[in-house]
Amino acid sequence: MLTVNEVSRLTGVSVRSLHHYDAIGLLKPARVTEAGYRLYGDDELKRLQNILLFRELQFPLKQIRTILDSPDFDQREALAQQIRLLELQLAHTQKLILFARRLQEEGVETMDMKAFDAFEKEEMKQYEEEVRRRWGDTAAYGEYQQKAKGRTDTEQAEIASRLMERFARIGRLRQGSPADQAVQEEVAGIQAFITEHYYQCTDEILRGLGEMYAGDERMKRNIDKAGGEGTAAFVSQAVALYCARK
Numbered sequence: 001m002l003t004v005n006e007v008s009r010l011t012g013v014s015v016r017s018l019h020h021y022d023a024i025g026l027l028k029p030a031r032v033t034e035a036g037y038r039l040y041g042d043d044e045l046k047r048l049q050n051i052l053l054f055r056e057l058q059f060p061l062k063q064i065r066t067i068l069d070s071p072d073f074d075q076r077e078a079l080a081q082q083i084r085l086l087e088l089q090l091a092h093t094q095k096l097i098l099f100a101r102r103l104q105e106e107g108v109e110t111m112d113m114k115a116f117d118a119f120e121k122e123e124m125k126q127y128e129e130e131v132r133r134r135w136g137d138t139a140a141y142g143e144y145q146q147k148a149k150g151r152t153d154t155e156q157a158e159i160a161s162r163l164m165e166r167f168a169r170i171g172r173l174r175q176g177s178p179a180d181q182a183v184q185e186e187v188a189g190i191q192a193f194i195t196e197h198y199y200q201c202t203d204e205i206l207r208g209l210g211e212m213y214a215g216d217e218r219m220k221r222n223i224d225k226a227g228g229e230g231t232a233a234f235v236s237q238a239v240a241l242y243c244a245r246k
Contacts, residue, residue, distance in 0.1 A: 001030060001039040011048060017215035024208060026065045027051060050075065053082045055216070061208040143199040159197050164226040166190050170235050171227020178238035187235075187242040203243045210239025 008015045021027035022038065027048055029038035040048075047068060054064045067073060148156065170186045177183070187206075194201035194209075201209075213219055214236035223232040 001041055002045075004029070004038045004040070007040050007045070007048070010045075011052070012217075013048070013052070014215045017211060020208075020211040020215070021051070021061075024061065024065070024204075026061055026068075046075075050078065053078060056082070057085075060205065061212065062205060147197060147199070163190070163193060163197075164222070166193060167223045167231060167235060168226045170238065171223075171231035174227070174231055174234040178234055179241050183238045184242055184245075187238050190239075191242075203246050206239060207243040210236045210243070213239070 002010070004015055004018050007013070007018060018027065018038070022029060027044060030041040030044055031039050033039065050068055051064055054067065059067070151159075166186065166189060170183060173180065173183050173186070191201045191206050194206075199205075213223055214233045220232040223235060224230065227235075
């Protein structure tokens with residue numbers, strides 16, 4: 001049996017995130033000692049592997065829990081799909097490396113339009129969509145599909161950029177308290193923005209997102225880039241306070 005700190009060191013998932021997974025029923029420890037220490041066994045580590053798999057596919061925590069608790073969830077099928085996605089990503093990266101080497105050796109002037117095929121990700125996108133359709137049959141994902149239908153890549157990128165601008169605004173307030181009214185109003189704005197452009201962002205979903213903002217390294221990096229170092233942790237605290245008050 002492993003303690004929460006040992007699981008964190010083994011997997012790279014923060015202790016805080018593991019505590020949150022327990023709180024929302026996504027990943028419960030095998031048992032809790034009399035002293036209050038969480039202990040995890042093989043079954044819990046296997047479930048965590050699946051959680052990380054779907055996190056890579058950008059599924060929200062609530063949706064992951066629904067998938068893993070579904071009676072028809074097939075771990076072998078899910079693993080095979082993840083392997084295929086990794087293979088596609090590897091092939092894409094190899095193409096980019098070859099493109100960069102050609103550019104280095106031959107220069108821009110000698111490159112033809114065909115060379116830009118290295119940036120094509122259509123096959124990867126199609127397969128990711130297939131995986132999402134297979135496992136993503138939830139209300140939130142269905143709502144997102146409806147809202148995204150008909151949007152161009154440029155429009156999608158613009159929406160994402162506007163969301164980052166909201167994080168940047170909170171970043172400019174991070175020298176104060178996450179409980180400040182101005183900060184809390186920005187959190188409410190983020191919740192409304194997600195509901196308008198992505199899916200119905202309930203308090204429960206927002207709480208999970210807030211945890212991810214500080215616990216997911218990729219999201220943390222992007223938010224800190226938008227608002228400055230420490231913004232992700234500050235937003236996470238502000239979201240937790242916002243949801244606790246409602």
